[in-house]
Amino acid sequence: MSAWQTLAGAAFAVTASVCGVWLLRSRTAPASGALLAATGVGVFGVIGCGAVGAAHATDVGLRITLGVLLSLAVACYPRVQPGAISLTLLSAVGLAGTVMVLLTPAVAWMPLTIVLVLLLAIWWTWENGDAQTRRALMWSTTAWLGAGLLIALVSFTGDALAGTAVDPGPLVPLLGLTGPIAMVVGAVRGDVVDVRGIVTPLVVNATVVAVFVAVAVGALAVVEADRGSPLPLGVVVLACAGLAFAVRPLQVVLRGVVDEVLFGKRPDPLRAASGLVGEVADSPQAGLDALREAMLLPYAAIETNGRVELDSGTPVTHTRTFALDSADQADTRLIVGLRPGDLRFSADDEQVLRIVTPLFGQTLRARQLAERLRNSVEREITAVEEERRRLRRDLHDGIGPLLSGAAFTADAAANRVQDSPTESVALIAAVRGEVTTALGEIRRIALDLRPPALDQLGLAGALRQRAESTYGADGQRLEVDVQIEVGPLPAAMEVTTYRIAVEALTNAARHSLARQVRIAVTEDGNTLRVKVTDNGASPGPCWEAGTGLASMRERAQLLGGTIHAGPSPTGGRVEATLPLQPPAIRRP
Structure with a gap:
């Protein structure tokens, strides 16, 4: 075991031990944490055996550490699901690891069996787990599969470089560092980033590399077998350069296929933008619903001063914010949730959202003005009705009784004019006083309506x-x-x-x-x-x-x-x- 391999193995052992203890202390994945910590200790033991030259102990220890402890740590993550099927799958993982430890010939084919059983166990946990369990599983599975693909590529490169001064062996434990770290992140902070956004580029790039290597190696092997001798270096370089031109188109096609298979069909940004204009202009709520449906967004909302005014869909953890371009709407924002599998919006999506955001601002401004106008009209109507009520009360309760009293007094004066002229004159004087009072009330009402001094x-x-x-x-x-x-x-x-x-x-x-x-x-x-x-x-x-x-x-x-x-x-x-x-x- 070289010095570089020893250092790389020690780095993996330290990482596995620390991550295992972290999972144990956080109680988010205790079984996996204990097994992962044991894996780290086992790797230290393997390094020690290699240092003293105990080759057999090193080989057996490596099988126990990776075939049993690490495999069970991954199978138990983040927690063991209840039921006979889960226990059966865990037992199968442990049994396969034990067979690989006890039977040396099984080392050639048992790792593949362990991987297949692990995939079945992960799938069963995914199907029966909640959202938090699935999020943690996606972190762990993505990291371990990515590391496995890279390790396979490194192993292939090591076979091709056999006999040279280049030794890719130390890269294998270093690539495995991502697995324990991802297990901690998935269990403790699984929502820090939408890990589904890593799945698409990982699958696409891994597939492109696999196809590129397979085509290149297969084609060169066929040609060399036919010629009976290796091809010149210049021909090999030109052939690889020709294949490189096909990498980008293959990536584009594969990304579309993987996106649609994993997350559904993505919208066409131009078509989405053209269909949103009319909806947004009708009402902000209808516009939010149309925006979410046209762009397949999980969530869209309009927020003012930290308070959600309108929303559509289900809130998500990862969002983007767009400020409405208006001075009187500086604290109003359009919030949209990232689609599953997206770490960010594409340039086309960003352009659509920047086009739509001012439309929301204009619609909200128009609604606010309409609301103010409606309130103003209501206040005006209320004021007019109150003024009418006051006039009616003043006329009915003030001037009305005065004029009625004057009329009755005038009738009494008319009745007494023959019998008692002196009393009749007194009654007529009383009528004059009542009319004078009524005139004063009329002047008061007129003054309340509009001060005469303004006209004069x-x-x-x-x-x-x-x-x-x-x-x-x-x-x-x-x-x-x-x-x-x-x-x-x-x-x-x-x-x-x-x-x-x-x-x-x-x-x-x-x-x-x-x-x-x-x-x-x-x-x-x-x-x-x-x-x-x-x-x-x-x-x-x-x-x-x-x-x-x-x-x-x-x-x-x-x-x-x-x-x-x-x-x-x-x-x-x-x-x-x-x-x-x-x-x-x-x-x-």
Whole structure:
């Protein structure tokens, strides 16, 4: 045993021992862990026997370690399934290993038997195991089969290089390192990567190599047998170069076949993209369903601020995220799950998803605008109905009784005009008083609908008139600066601006020690800003939600605007933002 073989064997022994102890301590695969640790110890024993020159002990120890201990470790992984069939298959693995240990001639054919029984045991565990068991099995089986194929290739190369200075023997235990490591990963963290994505390239490349080597060796052997002598080196090189041109086409064909056999038919990206446009435009949910079905995705979702808004399919561990290309949707993302067997999306798939993502953004934006419009219309209808209800109540409960009373009093005056003219005159005076009261109520209702000062003085004049009659809590008149820097406004916008400014002015007078108040109404593009600031002390409780603040907020929301109110470093501040129509429509 060479020094390189000793080092490679020691590396395998250390890896097997560490991985076995790891499986034991994690309790994810205790039986396999114990057998794998025993395999590592056995390999150390084989290395020791080889070092002292005990050739027979080395041979027997190698058979026990690999034929019995390692085979049973793989057969028990990740856990033994209950039932007679599982026990029978495990017994068959152990029996085959024991035969190989006891009968030296069986070394030539028993390893193949062990591999076949192991494949049956793995298949039975796969069929009866849960998702976690299958995931672990896929890790272990992929690693061991890949290592076995590479070891077979190395052995073939070693036979071809016999008698040369090149010794591929040390590569065999090094290639076996992947098996124990994969067993630990599969049992402890099987979802770290979708191992099915490794299966396809492994099967494809192994098949291509096997076909390439078989064709090359077979063709050269036939030609050399026919010639009776080896071919010149130049001919061999040209023949291998010609075969190399067939490697890539064979890989493409095999990948398609293996993908379809293992994972189903993959979609055509161009056809998927062309069929998605109409579905996404109709609704985001229909678009998600169509995207998942067209591209055979297990999962698709739209997430906003970490919360899933819409989803389709079953969530998976491995996903890709695409941000919606919109400034007001910076926290909204399209999340799609990777298909089984995919470690990443192909370039065509990525292109389709990048085309579809902005469509989702536009559809979501349109839905949000429609929702805002619907809410605005609902608020407007509600406000109109509330105003009608208030008018009906004021007319029915206020003016109605006054006019009814006046009518009854007038009838009484008419009845008494013959008998008692003096009493009749008194009754007519009472009628006049009741009518005067009714007129006052009518003026009050009209004032609530639209302040007359707006029609008489305009927005700036009406606010200045109101400011002149505003006094603070201490009885001193406030200094109010009114600055209006806007053109003519629609009636509803003008009334809302006036009401918000007056309410903010009233709050400053009642609840703060302000001496100066500034009212500024400015226009910024298609936005109207109403800002009322004062220099008074504004304690926290005065900014709690009350009738005044609620009234201002409702008026702003009715026009699709917002309002912010609260203390500032220099006093109180109320700022409303109201959307304006384009100037060409708004101004006469």
